[in-house]
Amino acid sequence: MLRENQRHFKFDWITIILFLLLLAFGYLNIMSASHVGEITSYFDTDQLYGKHLIFIGLTFFLIIIILSFEAKFYEQFASIIYLVAMLALIGLFIFGKDVNGARSWYGVGSMTIQPSEFAKFATALAVAKYISDLQTNMTTIKDQLRVAAIIFVPALLILLQNDAGSTIVYLAFFFVFYREGLQQIYLVIALSLIILAVLGLKFGVIITAIVVTTILTVVYFIRKKKRGSLLQYLIVLLVSVAFSYGVKLFYEHGLKAHQQNRISLWLRLEKDPAKLERMKKAEAYNLIQSEQAISSGGVSGKGFMQGTRTTGKFVPEQHTDYIFSTVGEEWGFLGTSAVVLLFVLLIVRVLYLAEGQKSQFSRVYGYSVASILFIHFTINIGMVMGLIPTVGIPLPFFSYGGSGLWGFTILLFIFVKLDSNKINEW
């Protein structure tokens, strides 16, 4: 009995409180963004916010179930859970339902379930399981390829279902791999590729070539001892230019029109004012409305349920991906910075706990949780404020939707459970 009680107290209450705060504040904003007509009751299930309240209720049920399993269960069953999740994703191609052009939903009566939201924690479990295996060495190409395959499978499946946004989330695992021993050179290459891509799109291949040549020349003269042959430099230059040209080709021919437009708007590539004006009314409409809603909130906002743009439903999808604009309009700078702070605290807290784990499985899983939350947080809020191109993914614990909420809750609370168990792991 005593041991049971001790275990309960080992749950990290800071994480749980941060989670509850985000959940509660998210609910208030969903209420504002989704209500139609007068609000008669907080539990009006005819309205979207009433439905979300049911999702929240079920979340607590889910938490209890997650916490009641033995911590070992998750490690032992990681592969099976992963397998089930992958099957669920594959099943979409046969039984799935199209919503907004993406085939990522199962319809169960009036309810819909999005398996990709659950694939995240499953993948995290599988990655943790594989990396924590004693025989795995992340510095070897072989293991790097295998672990890459674990994330590549769900990423590919989701991409094929036309949900590019959710695919990008799997980039989060890069942080995990890097933490677990991936060589520095990957980081350098990854950053270089991002810079090359942006440079090539924004300024063209010729300027990119000039910049790369300049940098290489400088590097050549600085590195007096280990210069290497000129041929190496030439290869780097050629590969860089080829890559940036490839990105340009891909941007022009490989992307769908709406994706192309989003990037064009982000990098301000469009020069034709007439076309830009048209884009502002079409592709950029959401972004402009959301930015206007946020900035109209000022320091302290217009007040709960008082946002004129929120009430007028000026921002499409405001209760889901654009929920942060509601915070901006109704709660102002105080509200938005509080939400940013809550997320940063939650992620840092999970990171801190992950570093403190004794088992590598728990640590890798915790790291995955932090990374996934971080990617969602960065992309969603960055997009709503126009800092990065539009990518439709939800804000964890905040956006409307059952699958998303449950997926993130499971993701987080498996870690809470693992963390609570560290005392018993000797």
Add this chain to the structure above:
Amino acid sequence: MRKLLLLTTVILVGLVFIARLFYLQVYDNTVYNIFEDNAIRKEYNYPKRGYVYDRNGKLLVANQPSYDVMVIPREVTPLDSLEIEEFCSLLKITREDYDKKLERATHYSPRLPSPFVPQLSKKDYAVLQEKMRKYEGFYIQKRSLRSYQTTIGANVLGDISEVNRSIISKHPYYKLGDLIGNQGIEKTYENILRGVKGIKFIQKDRFNKNIGPFKGGVLDTLPQPGKDITITIDSNLQAYGELLMQHKRGGIIAIEPGTGEILAMISAPSYNPNLLVGRDRSKNFSQLYRDSIAKPLFDRGLQAMYPPGSPFKTLNALVALQEGVVTPEERFSCAMGYRYGNRKMACHAHRSPVNLNAGVAQSCNAYFANVYRRVIDKYDTPAEGMDVWSNHIKSFGLGDYLNNDLSVGQPGKIPSAQTYDRGYGKNRWGTTYTISNSIGQGEVLATPIQLANMAAAIGNRGYYYTPHIVKNIEGDTIPEKYTTPKYTTIDKRHFEPVVQGMFDVYNEGTASMLRVPGIDICGKTGTAENFTIIDSVKTQLTDHSIFVAFAPKDNPKIAMAVFVENGYFGSRFAGRIASLMIEQYLKGETTRKDMENFVLKYSLEHEYEKPYSGEPFGINRQSTLDPVSEEEYQNLLKLRAKIPKS
């Protein structure tokens, strides 16, 4: 090191986000203005503009509904050219107009409403109303326009016009397309007549659909109707005066001395106030505005500054009596003028010597040159004397704005020592330099309303009420400054001889031919030389005909000043008109039909054409009387018959 990558990235992203939010919400955030918020539709409800009645309760100005097509450019959905064609034909505009108007509105503001086609006719409105739904971004705003129940008093009543951008930036109450008083009482009593428009804030959704009142309507306001105003004008007298001034230019002001109420305020030429209503307003207004010769928008009763001439002599007589430099009995001789140094101020033929009474009655220049000189020379220096004189004159409301409720005015000019110090240098001038002031020429300038007020002050024997146009405001009192008498610096006892002199102007003096049976009128003729510049040569024109009068002699009911431009001597036109109007006002009809027919019959238009004819012309003695056509004369007589007896 590896542990730190994600941690630092998280914190960095957090900081970047907060910086961006700070920029969006705090740094870049202009104060929230509900009027700029396109999520909130503002619906205005314009109140009834106050009616205007004349002193006898006759309705002069009422309202009529008007419908403006307004546009909010950003909400306009692109129409195909066929739809535009249809819309244009409904609005009775061309396709080019459509593009131009839309561009102009967009240029002003894509978010705020601009008038697209103002003031539709009722018929066009009825047709359009049905189809308005089809044209998103356009809507019909109901307003109220003026409806004049009269054709007279354009300068008194004024008009309302669309606000311009400089007004909007100064007075945020007004939005583009709103109407504001532009001239006359519409301008001075704008805030009272206008009322306060009501506003409804309506929450819109992104499809521009109304989804209910914003904040449950707590910010909404109801319109407050404008208050009715009764003005002091007697519309019959006004109509009569305007009729008499047909084919002439000039200004007439009639005041009730006991109250300062303006009974008539005529500026000729005038125009029909109905010209400034409706869709042709701007065309008509610019036509009136551009007429730089007849200047119909220039209110000659209020704005024209003339040398007052002989009527001003009455004040010099009063000042001399007050200063004790002359007695009413003392006589001065006049040998066809007044000699000073080696110069002479000419006078006309009359008996000599003259005392005060005869001086006024015969308008003797020499008499007034003498007494004026005595006033100034009473003091040690001319400067001192000049200032004493100046203060006396100014106490009659001359030389400064009257500060009343008329939308325009001029201060006139009364010189002081400073005036001459500036012109000649300190102590470098003497009394004779200023001698023309004694006969109302020289540096003296006055507007007709100032002279009418002067006549009222003389009739009142020493005080006046600021002349004003408002008699009654619905549910309100008129400002105290119009009910408080202003005293002149002249003692009451000095007025009687001067009043007697003005009475004798009618009995035996320069206006003896203008006598009206049964009414004791006191008056004073005047003639003012005037000049224009033709081909850069200063050229004299026929004198202005001036007359100042009040009646009856005791407890006067009406005081007036009449200026007829280039009407020659005072009794010729101005005197006749003044006598006729006094009779009309006091008796309700006129008996001196000979005078009336003379005034109606003779036009001065040929005088006004002279400077533009390009040919040499004669003035004063060489100017002939020119009758209007027989047809026009009959027409004027018919109009005369229509003016009711008061």
